[in-house]
Amino acid sequence: MQTVCRVDTLYHYLFGGEESLPGILSRGLLPLSAFPESERWQRLEPIYRSLYAQWAEPLLGPFRNSGVYFTPIDFRMLPGTFLHQRTRIAVPLSTIPADRAILTWELDGERTILPLSREALEQAAALWTVDLVRAWFARNPRMSFYYVPQVAVFPDGAIPVQPGWVERADAGA
Structure with missing residues (x-):
């Protein structure tokens, strides 16, 4: 079975298009909570706190x-898939602060939560085939990544982003 999970690169997909890209390139990737006055943070804070407590x-x-x-x-x-043509930021695993990150997924009612490491990503890659990702991605329409492998990083500041990490879909694809 073909795997679709990388063990050396993590992707941050730009759901809303590229309008946020200049800010990301200038200040890095920041948690939503870095913007405490934003309406979005005020609305979603309880959800993020709950997920943090659980995961x-x-x-x-x-x-x-x-x-x-x-x-x-x-x-x-x-x-x-919805994200096939989306612009994304391909972040090398080596640049992620592993001591502040987790890898998680849920399959068949069981949540797996692991400290982020190459070995943990290898475990995910061995399990999550093309068919499994297609079956479980966006099964929860409000939280597309709830079931499939995702990495949550809780940095002290921003996660710096290099311009060369930005990947746009091929125009002909």
């Missing part, structure tokens, strides 16, 4: 921030 607190301790979210799933390998 990250057992490994990382008390609430730090809302996190920056990535996936090891390479949606370029999944034609027809």
Whole structure:
């Protein structure tokens, strides 16, 4: 079975298009909680705190921030999916602060939560085939990545982004 999960790169997909890209390139990827006055943070804070308590607190301790979210799933390998043609930021695993990050997914009613490491990503890659990702991605329409592998990083500041990490879909694809 073909795997679609990378073990050396994590992807941050730009759901809303490229309008946020200049800010990301200038200041890096920041948790939503870095903008405490924003309406979006005020509306979503309880959800982020709940997810942190369930997923990250057992490994990382008390609430730090809302996190920056990535996936090891390479949606370029999944034609027809919502994210196949989306601009994304391909962040090398080596640049992620592993001591502030977790890898998680849920399959068949069981949530897996692991400290972020190459070995944990290899475990996810061995499990999450093309068919499995297609079956479970966006099954929860309000939280597309709830079931499939995602990485939550809770940095002290921004996660710097290099311009060369930005990947746009091929115009002809």
